[in-house]
């Protein structure tokens with residue numbers, strides 16, 4: 001088959017190391033199948049699902065059930081397992097067993113790990129198994145209302161939110177643990193400038209640290225909460241313009257090596273609750289590439305090649321994904337997109353549409369996604 005790609009950019013299929021497909025347990029928000037459709041529509045051919053499903057992915061039977069169903073989808077779906085049983089931060093999972101059944105990484109994403117000694121021993125095990133451990137960094141003891149930065153906007157709303165120190169204090173701790181353990185440690189969805197500085201400092205000292213930035217953290221600030229309400233509520237929260245620019249600087253100088261969406265679907269009814277009661281998180285798979293082009297490439301922060309590195313090879317290498325090891329002659333994964341086309345997100349393949357970017361003017365439109373040599377999405 002000949003595909004006319006005139007005027008389009010051809011890139012490796014995108015990789016998202018941080019998605020929530022809600023399956024099992026919250027399939028009114030997303031399923032493995034609808035998540036896979038949303039991924040393909042966004043140009044993604046490999047995704048890593050987080051473990052905060054219900055039940056959580058802390059045992060072989062949940063893991064193998066997900067992987068068996070994921071294997072029937074058109075894209076490559078990987079699964080991270082929990083660090084602790086039921087994400088309670090107390091009892092360790094059997095990391096070796098879960099890895100042998102296909103877990104591609106370990107994370108308690110959604111619920112930060114509070115016990116440093118517990119986390120350190122998990123890092124030592126991760127090091128031994130040569131598998132990344134990914135961390136949601138927010139110390140709950142600092143937080144009253146999660147999902148909203150504690151600062152000017154929360155003051156205006158008359159609430160106490162989640163201050164950036166909640167993130168920075170855990171990032172500092174975990175940079176030290178990473179340096180000491182030698183494990184591949186991923187700081188997930190980094191949102192504060194001081195966190196970026198910490199990662200930069202500890203990388204320079206030799207820690208095997210990695211960091212993810214989300215499209216919303218490099219595009220929006222806390223002001224978005226005033227405009228979009230609960231559609232701008234997520235953990236960690238959107239912060240100040242200074243933080244946003246520091247995240248961009250981290251992407252520019254390589255401190256932040258991965259762009260990941262934290263695709264977190266929630267239903268319309270759930271997001272319609274009052275701001276402090278609505279769940280945190282926004283969808284991201286179908287707008288991620290366009291936000292990278294619109295917020296990073298067009299203003300001249302990154303070249304298109306640098307953006308694509310953070311959305312393909314860097315994450316594929318870190319998680320040892322097959323997408324990073326395709327050899328000549330093997331069926332490969334591609335995305336075809338028009339980097340110049342201006343478009344407006346207005347409908348989604350995801351079951352949920354909880355994104356503040358609906359109606360925005362974005363640049364960069366995915367035209368076709370090919371996974372394992374098969375066309376898995378065509379525009380229109």
Ligand code: DOR
Pocket residue numbers: 020052109110111136233234235236262264265280281282
């Ligand atoms: O905003 C968030 N939503 N942050 C998380 O860490 C979890 C996620 C979710 O599962 O909804």
Ligand code: ZN
Pocket residue numbers: 109110136188189235236
């Ligand atoms: Zn998280």
Ligand code: ZN
Pocket residue numbers: 018020050109110262264
């Ligand atoms: Zn997440």
